[in-house]
Amino acid sequence: MGTPSLVLLVEDHVDSRELLEEFLTLEGFTVETAGNGQSAWERLRRPPCPDAVLLDLMMPVMSGWELMRHVREDARLRELPVVVVSGAGSSQPLPEGVLATVPKPVDLGELRATLARVVAAG
Template sequence: MRSLILLVEDHVDSREMLEEFLTLEGFAVEVAGNGLHAWERLRRGPTPDVMLLDLMMPVMSGWELMERVQKEPRLKNLPVIVVSGAGATRPVPQGIRASIPKPLDLDDLMRALEPFRSQSQLAAAY
């Protein structure tokens, strides 16, 4: 079974590129264009294995989303990897497993995602 990533990114080109790349790497990917869409998805659906989160977004920022996630008992242990250029302007939110600056280095991203690869993905990679 493929690991599920919730990709939260407002920039359409970046979101589409990452979705395609992660799918080719063997992950199942769901996308949200802002924090509010991600929050709605997290509340109604199964918990993803990991969330990739941009911090600076319209409607609801990544910081606001993380505040809500941390208050929700079912979600507070959700692994989150920040992929954002905003880390230098504000502290990274609590509960973050890794922070990867933009412009994104795909090797850094894959290193951060390695713990979330399923056994079937690892077997398929070799």
């Protein structure tokens, strides 16, 4: 059996972050977390690169939109699979390069299926 996929979970709400981290860990993923886009950007700039990012869009310090702009401008990270997990309405355009979305409140079955598909494709 191979090494578990590494997921970077970027979520500013502590309760949501802890719940999703526990769920993903039970699903067999290795999980690292960041409480805002700035912390996530600092983590993404050092190896190893995660296999996928679960990204909230509405965060303090640096939003998900700002983080995605940095990611897409970095040649090493440009193809990084990103799944947006957000309560932002569907009227909001998604950042360039987002592969999938899972609305809040999160349906854990949908999250499991979406993440499995994104990691397998990457």
